[in-house]
Amino acid sequence: MIPLLVVGDSVGIRMPNNKIIDMVIEKFNTPLAVPSANISTKPCGTCVEDIVNDFDNKVDLIVDGGKCNIGIESTVVRVIDGIPVILRPGFITEEDILSVVRKCEI
Numbered sequence: 001m002i003p004l005l006v007v008g009d010s011v012g013i014r015m016p017n018n019k020i021i022d023m024v025i026e027k028f029n030t031p032l033a034v035p036s037a038n039i040s041t042k043p044c045g046t047c048v049e050d051i052v053n054d055f056d057n058k059v060d061l062i063v064d065g066g067k068c069n070i071g072i073e074s075t076v077v078r079v080i081d082g083i084p085v086i087l088r089p090g091f092i093t094e095e096d097i098l099s100v101v102r103k104c105e106i
Contacts, residue, residue: 010078012076013031014074017069017070018065018066019065020063020065021065037051037054037055038051038054039054039055042054043073044068044073045068046067046068047067047068048062048064048065070091072090072091073088073090073091074088074090074091074092075088075089075090075091075092075093076088076090077092077097083103083104083105084097084101084103084104084105085104085105085106086104086105086106089106094106
């Protein structure tokens with residue numbers, strides 16, 4: 001359960017495919033509120049060097065989880081009245097979504 005205080009009237013949920021973050025989530029046994037590893041409007045880095053360049057002297061710690069397996073942005077989907085609407089195309093495609101639900105919009 002994610003407290004309403006944290007999310008307001010909507011929430012974005014992401015589950016990275018990374019063993020390090022899997023261990024962190026398992027250790028805390030709760031959802032984590034964390035940002036993406038990029039500066040707003042800039043593309044996400046695909047290796048730790050990209051992240052260090054973007055965040056140099058802006059954060060106290062960067063965990064190197066290894067090179068990104070996919071290398072493209074996450075698909076952003078908003079479910080409106082039970083219908084998934086793709087807000088930002090990414091690795092998961094409209095066809096992928098349609099393989100598990102009847103309707104999807106972009």
